[in-house]
Amino acid sequence: METINLIIKTNPYLLWIYLQFIIIVLLSIYLFSKLHKIKLLNNNVSHLYRELQELDDQAKLIIQSDMKLKIYQEDIAGKLNKLSILRTLISSSISILDEKELFSKIDEELINNLGFKKSLLIMYPQKELELNINFSQKEIEKFTNILPKLEELFDAYPVISQKVIAHKEEFKNLLEFLPNSDFLISPIRRGKDIKAIFLLAKCTLPQGVTEAEKETFHIICMYLGQCLDNIQLFESLYKTGEELEHKIKEKTFQLTKSLKEIKEISKLKSEFISGVSHELRTPLTSIKGFSSLLVAEKFGKLPEEAKERLKKIDGNVDKLVNMVNTLLDISRIESKRIEVKITPADIVKIIKDVGELLTPQMSNKNIHFNINTPASVEVYADKNLIERAFINIINNAIKFTPPGGTITVGCSPKDNYALISISDTGCGMAKHDCEKIFQEFYRAENALNQKIKGTGLGLSLVKKILDTHGERIWVESELNKGTTFYFTLKLVK
């Protein structure tokens, strides 16, 4: 310091130089710091610019993905809209069974919703106009003239669009007819035949006619074709139904007539049988009386041979009387001349009585008779007729049961009826016989049957008796094992 003071004192000019030096140093420091700041700021600016660029790049990505998303959404919305159009059309026309009414569903609103401004629907081949939206008469005529040419194309292209015929010289007319207009043409087929031709023109959609429009239009045309098929099917079914109904009416009339005739014949038959039987019974009674007396040798002793023959006559007269009586009963029941008195009756008692009555016959053949019933079962029945039914069935069983066999009569009360069964251990019968056994004069075909004689009227009478009671009778049988007859009678509550 002392040295500096000395220098300043000795040389003041040096002081001035010293100060200048200090200022220069300070300015240099300041400049340096400023330069450093500028550098930093520049760095910041370039950093910000980079960030801005990055943001801009991100914006690009955002816009691009947003656009794709929106296009997808638009596409889906478009497809949903088309589905909605189809749904509306289908729901409004699915049950239509008239051609005119079906085509009336194709209206301006539908065409506009499909994205078109003009439309034609022409019946083919008659070329009748079914629908016209915004086409002039002249345009319709032009289109009608090119229809036969179009028909050739439909086999190859189910839907014709502008693209399909753009380079085909023969369709120059069509392109002139629909200049600068996206259009769609498709046939509506019933089966394989073209029934109508449908044209959509002047597409108003921003993206024009795309595959989606073509597909939708194709579906609509196919659906209309299906509807036409249904209408035709319905018409033919209706026609067939009407014919069938007519035939049924005719047949019913014929059957009613035949039934009436049959009833008439049956009535005549019953009357005839009744008359004949009645007429036969009087002389038969007389014959029976005399034959019995003769067999009993009331008119004197007879030679053994004559007696034997008279016995046979007496036996056959018995059979004849039985048969006549049965026939009389059947005819009486059929003609409802017999008075049926249905009253409460103990079926077990009836079974026992019949059993006792037939004990001699069963004893003769050494047949065991079992009664398998509760102590008493009250049913509604005409006691005499049911007794007769039992006699006939058990008699039958006796006939076809070999000696030593068993006949079992059962009765089991069910809900509101009693189920009665008569089983034997006889020869049984075939299934086809079971179905016919209750017919008059029917006899099952078996060897035993040929030996055992019968009229074929007993079971028929049984059936008629149970019919008059409003009950059921059926038979179950197995060859060589036995037969069981079942019938029902209402229980007394």
Add this chain to the structure above:
Amino acid sequence: MKDEIIAIASSQINDSASAIKEISRTVKTYLGGKHIYLALTFFTPQYKPAIIKEILGITLKPENIFAVQSPLLIFKDKTVQRGIVCCCFVRGTVSIKNFFTKNADAVAIEFIFRRNIMPFKERNRFLISSLGPQINVYNYLRGLELALGRNFNVFGAGFLKKYGAKNYVMLNNIIGEGLGGILIEGNFSVDNIKLRGFIPLGKSFTITKIAPQKNRIIEIDNKPAALVYKKYLGNNFELFKKTSIYSYYPLGIKINGTYRLINVIDILDDDSLFCIGDIKENSKAHIMVATPESLLEEVRKTLLNKKSFSDCNLAIILNSLSRRKLLKEKADEEIAQIARIFPDMTKVIGLYCNYQIFPCDYIRQPTIENHTLSVILLKYGDH
């Protein structure tokens, strides 16, 4: 019933005459035998305007009918896909001037306004109009500006051509397609809110060149305008053009912190963007995107902060069809959310359109927007 001056009614009966009869019965229940001055009617395309006019004339006998056809309507808290909505004003509450033209340039429109609207000098007034597909909206706004100046309450619903369907407007005895509207004056105040909910994406760009009609952007950042979409969509640009899903990505022009939404209608062969509305050169813009959630969130936020809902008598909602397309199944939820905020006394009606016109809060002149839900709030009295 005694104090009612406005009544709203709707019907969804398929037959036009029966629907109007049902509406008339409801209106008479509210207004009794009061003379009806104006029947403001919105109807969907299934209904016949001539029948609406005839039956309204017999049943309600309004002095004036202004009816607008729209693809979708709004009544109370619901969207009406097929129906008629009617709002009736009792005589003495408002007075109107009306206009109708089929197609006109800015000068003709200015003439119509000068002749019909200008003599109307009341302060509380607003213009409500319907613009058919053939109307050049720029001409309309230019004509309006020439006749009425910039600072004017103009509301409008614009429709674009779709499937060749007609967009009818009915003004008393006139039924046709074109530009129709009414200027309503009376003892009321008018307010409006706009609900957007779009988010800007990527770097901002400058619209450097527009066509003289102001509805076509030729260049952005001194390059063909479509390149801005090409830049962001890359290989997907062709698909974007093919599927015409421009409405999902509108341009947002930044004005005082909010974005005015401009819909691109078409990308032309010269790569210019055909839009609805007047676009100014040197505007800064962004590509905008939205999700149903962002749109609903905007509705929620805006409704929370807006106090003018509480005492308004009538709310007319002008909603955007493109907005509905974006919201999909949540579109009805948006309407319900808005309707819920109003007290019982407020009548809510509305319609959907392709674009709307309403006064801009910042630049003090009518602007055109798409994707925006705007609500006109009418408060009666106090003026």
